[in-house]
Amino acid sequence: KQEVTQIPAALSVPEGENLVLNCSFTDSAIYNLQWFRQDPGKGLTSLLLIQSSQREQTSGRLNASLDKSSGRSTLYIAASQPGDSATYLCAPEGGKLIFGQGTELSVKP
Amino acid sequence: DAGITQSPRHKVTETGTPVTLRCHQTENHRYMYWYRQDPGHGLRLIHYSYGVKDTDKGEVSDGYSVSRSKTEDFLLTLESATSSQTSVYFCAISESARGGNTEAFFGQGTRLTVV
Secondary structure (H helix, E strand, C coil), X not given: XXXXXXXXXXXXXXXXXXXXXXXEECCCCCCEEEEXXXXXXXXXXXXXXXXXXXXXEEECCEEEEEECCCXXXXXXXXXXXXXXXXXXXXXXXXXXXXXXXXXXXXXXX | CCCEEEECCEEEECCCXXXXXXXXXXXXXXXXXXXXXXXXXXXXXXXXXXXXXXXXECCCCCCEEEEEEECCEEEEEECCCCHHHCEEEEEEEECCCCCCCCCEEECCCEEEEEC
16 A cells, blocks of 8 residues: 655745755555645646656756655755745555645745 | 536535535546545545546545546545545546556545535
8 A cells, every 4th residue: 555755744934945845655666756736725736747767857946856766756946935835745656646645835935 | 727627616515415526527538536635634535437437446435436437527426425524525637547647637626514
């Protein structure tokens, strides 16, 4: 059974900081891993998808890495902005998407 | 935005009544999922479908059933709603669950309250 852990559970940073969100998973037999963002009261928005054969994926100020063998992924956010405030969720996919509980990020102006 | 519509968006129902939530997609994606989201538990998979009439259980399937008679529709039924099923329900779709560039897309959610 896949179990996903995200650390930290919550994070508060001043605007402009670079930050790293961590995701670990127990079953390395995955096809890909996806990072999502969720704003309060809203659905999930896909940010990045890393295929199992890839090590990194970048979109703008976001960079996600994947180390499948060790069961880890990180999401790096450069030059954080107040608009980045949201909950970030990772979901490894090995036939079905299983989620961690997310990291709640607050970026202060 | 991916074409996913959940209905209803909000519902209040009484304990013991049957409830059906609908997820409709216009993307012709093969996979469809139902999740529930609760404080302290994150998103948990209820059921998923990998094709018409092909469904399987997720982590928290007790008390729920699903049906998929058409590619575009995935129905979640609570046969006899209980207060523990008060939650926000999300539908998701993906083209495949076997790798490749198979992003999953989510609906806006259905807030269900069982009183």
